[in-house]
Amino acid sequence: MLELFLKSLPAFGKGILITLEITIFALIFATVIGLVVGLINIGKNKIFKAIAKIYIDLVRGTPLIVQAFFLYFGMTGALKFQIRPEVAGIIVISLNAGAYMAEIFRGGIQSIDVGQMEAARSLGLPYSKAMIKVILPQAFKNMIPSILNQFIISLKDTSILTVIGVAELTQSGQVIIGRTYKSFEIWTMVGILYFILIYLLSTVFRKIEVKLNV
Amino acid sequence: MISVKGLIKKYGNNTVLKGIDFLVEENQVVSLIGPSGSGKSTLLRCLNGLEEATEGHIFVNSSDITDVKLNINHFRENVGMVFQSFNLFPHLSVIDNITLAPISLKKMNKSDAEELALQLLEQVGLKEKAYVYPNSLSGGQKQRVAIARALAMKPQIMLFDEPTSALDPEMVGEVLQVMKNLAVKHGMTMIVVTHEMGFAREVCDKVVFMADGRIVEEGKPQDIFDNPQNERTKEFLSKIL
Amino acid sequence: MKKLSIILAFLLIFVACSSKKETSEKKVYKIGTDVIFAPFEFEKDGKYVGIDIEILDAIAKAEGFEYTLSPMNFNGLIPAISSDQLDGAIAGMTITDERKEVLDFSEGYYESGISAVVSAKNDKINSADDFKGKTFAVKKGTTGSLYAEDKQKELGSQIRYFDDSPSMFQEVANGNADITFEDYPVIAYKLSLEKEPTLKIVGDKLSTAHFGFAVKKGQNQELLEKFNSGLKKIKESGEYDKILNNYK
Helix, strand or coil: HHHHHHHHHHHHHHHHHHHHHHHHHHHHHHHHHHHHHHHHHHHHCCHHHHHHHHHHHHHHHHCCCHHHHHHHHHHHHHCCCCCCHHHHHHHHHHHHHHHHHHHHHHHHHHCCHHHHHHHHHHHHCCHHHHHHHHHHHHHHHHHHHHHHHHHHHHHHHHHHHHHHCCCCCHHHHHHHHHHCCCCHHHHHHHHHHHHHHHHHHHHHHHHHHHHHHH | CCCCCCCEEEEEEEEEEEEEEEEEEECCCCEEEECCCCHHHHHHHHHHCCCCCCEEEEEEEEECCCCCCCCHHHHCCCCECCCCCCCHHHHCCCHHHHHHHHCCCCCCCCCHHHHHHHHHHHHHHHHHHHCCCHCCHHHHHHHHHHHHHHCCCCCEEEEEECCCCCCHHHHHHHHHHHHHHHCCCCCCCCEEEEHHHHHHHCCEEEEEEEEECCEEEEECCCEEEEECCCHHHHHHHHCCC | CCHHHHHHHHHHHHHHHHHHHCCCCEEEEEEEEEEHHHHCCEECCEEEEEEEHHHHHHHHHCCEEEEEEEECCCCHHHHHCCCCCCEEEEEEECHHHHHHCCCCHHHHHHEEEEEEEECCCCCCCCHHHCCCCCEEEEEEEEEEEEEHHHHHHCCCCCEEEEEHHHHHHCCCCCCCCEEEEHHHHHHHHHHCCCCCCCCCECCCCCCCCCCCCCCEEECCCCHHHHHHHHHHHHHHHCCCHHHHHHHC
């Protein structure tokens, strides 16, 4: 078993790198999308709000694997452009996580006492500055558990990208099994690797949370 | 300085302010008293645009708040507000609470703003608390910091929305003292929604009694408290004095 | 608490029933096949058809055994056989020495071999000499993927893995990959059906191989014997040739 593990390690290593690369990029984009859409949903512009609602409903109403197929095989074929599967993967997971982050942001911002915004505005601060300096810093602290949760969900979601040819951790397991037929051993290893990744991530986030609360 | 004409405020079908005409001169200290639901807080909040008037006009130094073209943020730099629940920013230290607006709005650089903040904290008697966080302060201390924070923008007018209603009785005095100093020593124009009749009598130039969305009676403190004319005024005062 | 126990009881009964092996009654074999691998197995009008399907059916009738068909992604078949979820599989599976380590194969029932396939619009790749540095799209667990892996170092190529043939072909047709390696009869059949083919074959067959029916090594030997015996029968009766002709 150890021999199998050591032999598979390079392939696993590459898979882990791709998994992390996609997760991190996607989450950065998702945070931006989430913040923008979350703020739109709190604001007053009806047209933007309608567009945001369609986006969130579509993402939440369709399975991620279908979204991946649609973007990578459907759209690229129909619109005749090429992108690397990893790029398609980042886009799909960004849009997916972004929709959920939007709700996290909206909830986080709305959980801040309305008196905070009133006090900030009464001092003459415009809405944007009040948001940036007073509301968001407080909201962010409250949102960290939910953001960590989404990070973990998105990291696990990357495993679906194997169907569009992304060489992430799950696919590296499949390819090794294709050659060695050792399903039980390999899947156990892959499971453990995911577990370790997520455990490390959670620990980092928890440390961030503690630091922010002090 | 402040001139309110025919102010009406509705929430849907509910009319909270039914036509208010109201004047405040420079350096005047005015208290708004009345039963809960009378609209006194609503009136106060209309004066800095936290509530939008449904009908009528509000002039502050020739700026009409009800005009859509008015830059409300600029306007608010000149009108400070102190809230019943303090609304200090918990993630910032006391001194940062005070310097946030002056620095962000580019009124001052950091060192000048901090110098001003320390002066104001001295004025409200809390200089030693400059670097702690709001959650370590008592209610009375928080409210005094809130007053300093509002004063940092050097407003011409200060609005107080039941500033002592959320305080334990022992702490009411320290806040009222700060407000009295502000009125007497600094000649600030102040409008105070309050239940503290002692303060109203002692410090205010004018007392305005409101009930059911209207101004029922107004006048000098001794006239209102000692010689109320209106039945409704008499009824209210008999219950609380 | 009572509701929970009732639900648990139902779950246990359900699991027990689905894993019960039929010992006293006649055995119904669970036989796996690929989800889509025309002309060997594919779905038409809600039913599975194809060369593999018809051969299996004819043999089962000739030998008198019953079976159920379990279509799944190709790379899931061997793990399923190894973990006793399937008794056997017929799925355009090439007989290889590596596979013989975990499977027992029947006599070869179809001759095949791998071909290189590129986009119909690609005029830069015309022979095996042009494979260098290109991106390969392959299907997980197939001899096509093995071929690509063997050649990867020397050609300096990138390999992308997919779960099924349509995804793999789409990748090349879309231009995201340059070449795929597929069993010759499959790509030939696909091209024969298309009025405006999006793909084309490059060069000669890269290998020769045979398809076999697979069971777990050392097990289900009687099923394997029945397959071989049945195969002989349908070849002698001419039914084998008839089946192949259906898909020309």
